[in-house]
Structures are given as C-alpha cells and as structure tokens.
Amino acid sequence: MSPFDTPEAETRGTLLTLDLGALVANWRALGARAGTEAGAVVKADAYGIGIEPAVTALSRAGCRSFFVAHLSEAVRARAVAAEATIYVLNGLLPGQSAAFARHDLSPVLGSVAELQEWAAFRQGSGAVRPAALHVDSGMNRLGLAPDEALSLAGDGSELVDAAGVGLLMTHFAASEDEGDPANARQIAAFAGIAAAFPELPASLMNSSGHFLKGCPAYQLTRPGYALYGGNPTPGQPNPMQAVVSLQSRIIQLRDVEAGTQVGYNGRWTAKRRSRLATICLGYADGYPRNASGTDTVPGGTALVGGVPCPFVGSVSMDLIILDVTEAPENAARRGEPVTLIGGALDLETVGAGAKTIGYEILTSLGRRHARRYVGV
Known part of the structure; x- marks a missing residue:
C-alpha cells in the first residue's frame, strides 16, 4: 500500500x-x-x-x-x-x-x-x-x-x-x-x-x-x-529518535541523451544517457533552492526504492528533477513515492545537501504537505 x-x-x-x-x-x-x-x-x-x-x-x-x-x-x-x-x-x-x-x-x-x-x-x-x-x-x-x-x-x-x-x-x-x-x-x-x-x-x-x-x-x-530528531552531537551517531519523514511522488519520467541540459537555465547537463524523474516538491514547499544540483556543485538527494538519487538542475517552485538511472525500475515509476527526509536522509544529511543546517530544513517545511501524525 x-x-x-x-x-x-x-x-x-x-x-x-x-x-x-x-x-x-x-x-x-x-x-x-x-x-x-x-x-x-x-x-x-x-x-x-x-x-x-x-x-x-x-x-x-x-x-x-x-x-x-x-x-x-x-x-x-x-x-x-x-x-x-x-x-x-x-x-x-x-x-x-x-x-x-x-x-x-x-x-x-x-x-x-x-x-x-x-x-x-x-x-x-x-x-x-x-x-x-x-x-x-x-x-x-x-x-x-x-x-x-x-x-x-x-x-x-x-x-x-x-x-x-x-x-x-x-x-x-x-x-x-x-x-x-x-x-x-x-x-x-x-x-x-x-x-x-x-x-x-x-x-x-x-x-x-x-x-x-x-x-x-x-x-x-x-x-x-x-x-x-536533530543530532545534538554533530559528527557522532545521533542519539535521538527520528520524528520527521517527508515523501513525495513521481509525476513523470523521461530518458535523455548525454549532453542534454536540464531545468531552468540548463544548469545541469547529462553526462550519459539518463533516466529522469520529476517529483511534486519545490521551494514553495519549504525545500531550499540551494539544494539545486548543477554541473559543478552537487545538490540534494532523494531515496527511490532505497537508492540515493541526486537532484539535477534547479529546485523550482513546485518541482524537483531526480536522476533515477540507478534506481530500481519498479520504484522509478509514475505515482511511486520517493523519500526526501527519512532513513539514510537524516536532517543533517539533508541540510548539507542544501548548503544549510538541519534546523532550517525542519523549520521551513511548508503547509502544502499532507500531515500524518503517528505514535499518538
């Protein structure tokens, strides 16, 4: 389910x-x-x-x-x-x-x-x-x-x-x-x-x-x-339990050839034939634009079928593009969920990918997300 x-x-x-x-x-x-x-x-x-x-x-x-x-x-x-x-x-x-x-x-x-x-x-x-x-x-x-x-x-x-x-x-x-x-x-x-x-x-x-x-x-x-769930001992194992997880969904997939420019202003160029997935998330949802992935500076990461998939191109207002070439085929499909916070993507890792800190990631999460409270 x-x-x-x-x-x-x-x-x-x-x-x-x-x-x-x-x-x-x-x-x-x-x-x-x-x-x-x-x-x-x-x-x-x-x-x-x-x-x-x-x-x-x-x-x-x-x-x-x-x-x-x-x-x-x-x-x-x-x-x-x-x-x-x-x-x-x-x-x-x-x-x-x-x-x-x-x-x-x-x-x-x-x-x-x-x-x-x-x-x-x-x-x-x-x-x-x-x-x-x-x-x-x-x-x-x-x-x-x-x-x-x-x-x-x-x-x-x-x-x-x-x-x-x-x-x-x-x-x-x-x-x-x-x-x-x-x-x-x-x-x-x-x-x-x-x-x-x-x-x-x-x-x-x-x-x-x-x-x-x-x-x-x-x-x-x-x-x-x-x-x-933030780590109070940076650089050491986190002694706290995770409280927050964030997931989005794949809207569309496409295959691009090497040399294809992707996203606003073409800031990322495919170095090989690649499979790309666009997900329902952007800076209007509180995910920093600084997580954009360019030709020279890597950005954020999402987990697709448990596999880390990098952001490619600019984080836009409502959308992010992922390189899902290495993701399992059954996970990189239209409508399937991807993880932005959770599992291996703890707050510190997500913050580093967005050139900021976990505090900013946590406190910036917008109101457009569906919210599900568990453990009550």
Missing part, C-alpha cells in the same frame, strides 16, 4: 509523517540524561511539526515548561496546555504586559527596561506568572550583561523581586562543538551569576548542552532541536 493511499494525502503531492511517540521518547531520554526537569522548546511551530500536537503530546507525557519565541506562539501553546508555564524567549515588547497577563504567560526579561516595565505592570495588576531573567553569558544577542545582572543581586534585588522573576537562564553560543572554548567560558560566567541569585532556579542546557562534558543541569533544561 502506498503511503499516499490515505484521505489526508490523496489530494497532495507530498506527505509529512510526524512521530509524536518519538518526540515524547526524545524528551524523556533527555530528561533522564540530565537528571533534572526537562522543558521543551516549541518555537517556530514546534520546529515545523505543529505547536498544538507537539505541546499536547508532551503535556500528556508530563512536560510542565515550554519555551516559544513569540507571544502569538505562546497563546497557541496555552490553548492546549492550561497548567504549564510558558516562557516567551524574545522578551517583552513595549505595551505587551497586559496580553501576557491575559493569557497567563511568562516573559523572558533581558534588559533593565523590560524588568522595569513588567515590575510596574505587576504592581498594578495583581498576580501574574513568574517571569524569567535572561543573562547574556557570551552570545551577545539578547539578555542582561553579566555586570548588569550582578548589580541586581543581593542588596539590589528589589527590581528582580518586583518583577516576580522565577527562573534565571542563559543561552549557549556553540554547545554543539565540544571543543569550542566559549563553552567553558559561558559555563563559568553563568555559574557566577547563578551563585549571586541562590534563590532562583536556573536553566542552561540546550539540546547539545545535555551532551556537553562539564555542563551543569541546574533545575531545568531547554531542549529544542534534539526533541525533533
């Missing part, structure tokens, strides 16, 4: 299968490895798999803390996780305090101005959820500078108390690279800040932080990419 022989897939050219059981298993494994509470980062529509199904599955499994980027994402998460603590990583924009309170959400405060605005709002509005305090330990992106944070500790803690801060956090810049000396510097910097706020639970570990030697777990971890 073809994976497309289902009601959700019969009108689509692509099928995205999302394994919520694997998502939950990854969350449990990371929590067990850290030996402390694991939260879940569900920003960017839960890395493309859908906030509502992801948060629902993780909540049922016992996850109590979620992290998103935008207030709008937090509102969606709140709708399916009534009791959870939901932090908004991008902080508090001017005038947003009432919306945070209305939806029972927690801002991640990264500046004195944000602390002051949230504290003033709390004083006039009554009970709201505890906020988080974000300290910059080396990313130089968001968060209070370490000296700013330390100035708010001890005798200067009135502002932190008034803002109702209930979590101290920072963010790694290079935790996926165990040999980067920035990791030790950030760990040490954050340890000093955490010691200055002994009453506050702390959060340091991201996905790769769970595997970083010498990284303290503190009271809460914040895995993201690894939850969705």
